[in-house]
Amino acid sequence: MKQKKDLSQLLREKGYKITAQRKAVLDVVEAHDGEHLSSQEIYDLVRKKFPEVGVATIYRTLPVLEELGFIYAVDFEDGCTRYELHRTGQTxxxxxxxxxxxxxxxxxxxxxxxxxxxxxxxxxxxxxxxxxxxxxxxxxxxxxxxxxxxxxxxxx
Amino acid sequence: MKQKKDLSQLLREKGYKITAQRKAVLDVVEAHDGEHLSSQEIYDLVRKKFPEVGVATIYRTLPVLEELGFIYAVDFEDGCTRYELHRTGQTxxxxxxxxxxxxxxxxxxxxxxxxxxxxxxxxxxxxxxxxxxxxxxxxxxxxxxxxxxxxxxxxx
DNA sequence: CATACCTTGACAATCACTTTTATTTCAAAA
DNA sequence: TTTTGAAATAAAAGTGATTGTCAAGGTATG
Structure with missing residues (x-):
């Protein structure tokens, strides 16, 4: 609802294709606003909706979403990269x-x-x-x- | 010269043994004050003096030196842990x-x-x-x- | 709807780091 | 000194996150 509409648009602007997987990954992070999900946790959550998705897709998608400004990578030095939603309005x-x-x-x-x-x-x-x-x-x-x-x- | 004397003392206080390897690792970091050496770089430098040293020793020694307050781990998200000298006086x-x-x-x-x-x-x-x-x-x-x-x- | 090429999934590979294992060293007791 | 057991060591195998490869499939445009 909020920025979901923008995802397609931003992907297009940057020359990326609009895919169900990319939407699914963003959906998951948005649904967990306030949390700091690891790549693996995101993978598991996405698989609940798309059981056939591959790990590599998740690892490829997250940096794209970060580049587009939808999410931030955060590092709590626990051995994995975690992501949190970039809330609209945050500068x-x-x-x-x-x-x-x-x-x-x-x-x-x-x-x-x-x-x-x-x-x-x-x-x-x-x-x-x-x-x-x-x-x-x-x-x-x-x-x-x-x-x-x-x-x-x-x-x- | 400065805190080298303290290393033995602090190791002893914490129940660690005083070893040439630990001294060598600290020597290397001290000799590169102002730099941010990765574990591998430290390994390579230590090997110049102690060619027989093992990687695992380096990886085990660095956290010990950090615990004793001689060095800090820093993370510039380039895929490896880096270390810098904890200068005396720094709080x-x-x-x-x-x-x-x-x-x-x-x-x-x-x-x-x-x-x-x-x-x-x-x-x-x-x-x-x-x-x-x-x-x-x-x-x-x-x-x-x-x-x-x-x-x-x-x-x- | 066909072409071009981007994206994907499976899986092997890599990378930094850790654990294991057999061996050695240390410092204190004898 | 020599003994002795805990702690430390090197080398190798293991671990877990992440990346690379490539054939197959999906997407955007003519």
Whole structure:
């Protein structure tokens, strides 16, 4: 509904053919907005609708969808490439908070970096177009639990 | 000379054995301060001194040196893990500027993130311990060349 | 609907990295 | 020193994600 109409159009503009597989892959990622699916997970999900699809097709399609701006590749260094939906209206990649304890991943929509990017342009003359930012630490829940544990349970 | 003395000590503290291979790996990374060597590059360099060393030793040693705080793993998504020296005095990982044109990698020693990290703690309760930040764009030289080309040449 | 060529699926190959295995080294005890 | 068992090693085989190959099939245009 939203950008589905654009897929055909964008594919055509870039000289790619419009295929059911490409639509299916985008469908899957869109249906899992907010998640960070691995290529294999996407493969499995696409196969539910198209059991005959090949792995290679998935691996070939994802970079195309990324090139067209529908999805972003993200890397949480767990040994595979993951993808997330590029929501319409997003201008930059958002940041991720990775909890070291529970492994939960939180998205930070606020950009917060403009000031820094200006400073870097001033200091280095480097013109920033995009960024990838990951913060590692403890999420609220794990941090609270930690503090409670440290007080030997005398505190709630 | 600087932290070489500490290696033995730190290895011992963590219950690791002091081996010539571990020293050799650290030597190589230290000798290439400012570079971002891949595991394979480190392997090749170590073999110049210890031709009999095995790849697996390198792959096992690098995470140990990272755990001890001597080096950082960095990922420029070129298909391999790279390592850089953790210079004494550095409290956080520094940021990297990656030029899309000439592929040059510049290091940003300024942290610049404290304010943001405070905001994130306020908004999300997430306690940040470390970060990985990469900026993509054009370095000063490539940006200048771009502008000159656009002014000199014809308009397309 | 026929042609040209893009895309696909199957599967082998590759690539970075890990595990296994047999062997060696280490540091402390005897 | 020599002994000894845990830890570390090299080499090779294994792993799992990703890519390459190629014949067959699908898509866009005349």
């Amino acid at each position: 930059h990649r958002h940041h991720h908070l990775l909890c070291e304890r529970c492994k939960k991943i939180t998205e930070v929509e606020d950009d917060l970096l403009e000031e820094i990017e200006d400073k870097i342009y001033g200091n280095y003359g480097f013109k920033i177009k995009d960024h990838r930012v990951k913060f590692y630490g403890l999420c609220k829940e794990c941090d609270n639990k930690d503090n409670k544990d440290n007080n030997d349970g005398f505190d709630t | 956080h990982r520094h940021h990297h500027l990656l030029c899309e044109r000439c592929k040059k990698i510049t290091e940003v020693e300024d942290d610049l993130l404290e304010e943001i990290e405070d905001k994130i703690y306020g908004n999300y309760g997430f306690k940040i311990k470390d970060h990985r930040v990469k900026f993509y764009g054009l370095c000063k030289e490539c940006d200048n060349k771009d502008n000159k080309d656009n002014n000199d040449g014809f308009d397309t």
